Amino acid sequence: MQSQDVAPRPAAESVDPVVDVERAEAALVEHYPRLVRLAYLVLPPSLGRNRRVLTAHSLTQRALPRGRTAATPVIPAQSTGRDSDPGYAFLRLRVLRTALEAGWTLKRAAWPKRSQLPPLLPQVWGLRLFPRSGGADELALDQRLSALSGPARAAYVLRGLEKLPDGDVREVLTAAGVEDADDALEEADAVPGQYALLDSPEFDPCSLQARPTDLMRRRQHLRAALAAGAALLVCGALLGLPGEGWAPDGPAAPSYAQNPAAEAALDPAQLTKVPALAWQSATRTDFSVWPARGDLTGDSALLRRALAVWARPGETVTVSATPGTPAGGPPGAPQLLYAGTVDTARVVILYDGLRVARYAEPTDGTAGAALDFSRVDGAGRAEASAVVLSRADGNVRYLLAPWVKDAAERDLLKPGAGAMDLGVRDGITSPLSSPIGQQTGACSSWNVLQVTDSTGTRLLTDLAELVPARLTTGRPGAAEDVTGARALHAWAPYSCWLGAMRSAGVRSVNAWSFAAQPLPDGTGTADWVCTRAETWRGGGERVLAQFRTPGSKLGAVAAKAQNVPACGARDPHVLAGVLWKAKAGGWYLLAAGTADTASITATGGVQGTARNNLLATEAKQGAQAKLKGTLNSGRVINGLQ
Template sequence: MRTAILVTMRRRYADLVRLAYLALDDGTTPPETVLATARRAVRHSARAGPGASYSHLRRRLTLELLTQPPHLRRPLLRRLLFEPAATAATPLRTILQRSSPHERLVYLLIRLEGLTSPEVAAELGEHLLVSAWDIDRTCADLDDRTDLDPAAQQAELQAFDPTLVRLRPPPSLPMTARIALVLAAVVLIASGSTAYERWRNAGRPGDPITVGDDRWNRHAVPSLDDWPTQGELRGDRALLRRAASAWRDDRRDPPLGRVSIMYAGTVDGVTIVVMHDTPGTRDSPMVAQYFERPLSRGVESIRRLGNDSGQLIMLGTTWRYLVPPWLSDLSVALPKAPTPAWHPIKVRDGVSDPLNWRWFNPDCQSYVVFRMRHKGTGSISQFASHNPEFATPLIWFRDPDPARDDTGFTGDPAQWTAIHALSCGAGIALAEAGDLRIGRLWSGSLPDKGGHASLISIDVSVPWGTPGMTALISDEGRLMADRGSTNGDYSASTDTLAGAVWWRSQKRWHLLATAGPGIASLKMVGELGNQEARRKGEATRLFVAGPPSRGRYPQAGGLPVVQIVVYEPDGDHAVISPN
């Protein structure tokens, strides 16, 4: 129906406007105002009801003119820019202008539209008390005022075209004045646009925080709060407000405290905003990523950080990472390789180039290893996943000398073996871990021709105070036994660290316990009796042969109950279990 009305309007629009114009023209209103009002009445009649024929549209137009007489206004903009074509009023139009609105409408339906008196009476009778005799008398009265016959009157009315409107001619100004006006208009438009952008990007209460570029340089070891806002869209306040509002509306993990922007820009054709909250000391911060695509927008990943020092953050699934400015000289390697093959990665405006791999080996928990240089702590290493919601733990190797700080990967083959064991050998679930500290408690040959192996300690920073673990790994990075325990945690001293683990050879179970140079002795108590080992040189080691590997003890969980007592030189002691 709507399509049929539009087709009829396109064909007979000029006829409807002519009827409305002549019915509204009283001779005192400017022609452009009458024309604008007539066009508005025609549009309203087209939306008034069903019926797509010209007769239906004309009937609704006459009802519009009868029941809702349009207010004749003279719009300022139309008066300034437009004026009607110069058309002198004919005697017939002058006679119509001096008639009443109802007389004009009746006359036009008879002479212009060619209806009969009964048809006009039927069309107007619903809203106007008029008979066919009244209509004949009105037409006869108007006929007496003109010397034209009915056919000539109809021809003159149909020849009138009210839609002729043209632009008002420009004022006759000198060229210098015209140039000045054009320049003034350009300045006005530019200043208005600038003012709008300033208003749009002006700060408001509750806006997300943006951090300056030089704030991180003021601290020896920058934290997450010092991460500068990077990206070409960091000044788009409207975008930043949308991103922060979308995160606050998240029902599962809304932010705590103020929202701070880390990055806002376009990556691979997608608008991305990365932000973190500020929970204070009561909780670890969270990082959220907001995306705007042609068909979707919203927060797509939220991850809780293990600490507030800042970590590499993968942007969606772009294979690019967000990198803080205090990290430099990035290179990446796959942990599944027997030896590391480092690939340099460039960083531009806080975003790295995409990695060379499009999928990480699932056998290694879908993690890669980054090596980089930190402004305050030197060389560091870090696990990073292709899943932006997974943790990206830093990897620290405990230095045997307690006077020296822990380091990242230094090229030691034993360090790479430990990295391979943690990611590919199921040494620990990296997605749930905080920063890692790895120490080597012992390295040597296992009994019963078990080959060469290393006993390492594994400590996590989150939750703080989590007891340490031990893992026995081969030189290829294979986990050789269930994890045991240590007497320390993430912050424990290296020289007083001790650990124990059960290992099974082809013949029997063995208990392996070792400690650093700060331990005076290790003592085993429990179902296997009591045995003690005192410090020799720089280490204390206790190897105890257990029950046969076949028979009562098929698994480590069913082994005899034993405990290792760790004694320090001053008499303090701690108890650990190899299970």
């Protein structure tokens, strides 16, 4: 028998933590997919998948605070990860509360809550949207969750998706207006803890499929819609001709409606232009203090074309964006970072606080214009050191931050070769050979950009995005920039595998040597290195466990995973294994974990146990094994696949 959603008691207004709107906005952009997933899972399944998707997005987009007074949130924050951000904790509470309200039963004597009504925005006409279908396990879990009350469903999701202990779940539910959090937790215990399934595409309202609505009914109303459209056109003609903002602007698509805020965002005169030396006295050093540079910063026609294409790119414009980068025009007048002629193109680089946008068009017209986006929210001094200005003939030019003193080119595969100075003029580097076109097997060099400022030297690599990725080395949580001979030699054997992380929205890549293992045939010691790529969107992280024997120029990938916390600051542990052939011809299963691994067990095609963090046991060629490790704390971890 299915239980009905129970309306929680209204929460007092004082329960809401007061959070600065800018901090909450940054948290919303950074964690938007997760907040929408949370709302989707808590909303009552009786709404139907299409309305749940739209309502989840609507509730999340309305979660921003209206005030600007900063205070400490009452919701407990975990020591690491997104929950250390009070802005995220506040948004999670707002989303959870309104999702629970959406399940209340409408009463005649009371006005409905806004969350109980169909969302005004977003709306999609003529299509039904729903998440991608999962497997049998996801379907079974969805059915079990639909049988729970709203508070119990919320308790299950906070346990599984947010990884909160029951004490924190109880406190969050109480703050969200649940009258009896203990009952909700007890009811949630009836559903098996298949928490990993909550990350499935089945429950992802940001990755959607589309199907048409009732086509027959739409045909019946087509004639009426055409008549209404004709009437609107006549009214528009009577009101007067549209102004400049209505017409196509270069390669931009035409605009048929005027909106004062949108038109202000397209006005070149409204662009923010930071003075050249403002960064020296600023309290923060990021893209917001970059000055406007280039020989075309006063070209209003070019700037207007760039803004118009950003707002509504035409069919002939090539548009690219890193994964997780929001689409659409700037919310207001953006900041101008650069406008000038580079090689054979006119280039404009803009920044809206969340994204860097690069518009490029040929110097002899606008045909073949391109628009590129990259997320940069939360970028600090290191991440805001350079932006790709142009690519041509396998080379890349960078626009450097004003605080960068020196720039050089370095080949990661040749750590002892030294760095070659790059010519820099007006903040623009001379062409640097880009490594992104190489295949891993044919990788003969990996050129990176080395920048130096008053805080030190760091390496940045081109991964086919607007903003180069920062390279670091060391234990997660204590990683440092790649400087000095030791760090450079540590990176060299694993550089070519950076190509596997291209075009993934990568913010930084860390290489960590987590174990050294003596080979069973006595021919030396092999190195185990974990390479982890962190993304701007806070999801989609890529992890490679690599194995290198003595004398090998490059490491070999032993295991890889995506969207896992292993080898990261949240979970600095990793376990991986590889089948290795000795010079004498025998095969072995070699496995290694971090130093605090107390034991490793292999099951399946290979059986073996080690009472430390290194396992070596005889195996057969092609054998498959499953690895499990036990840490000194007693926690069990699985091997990367």
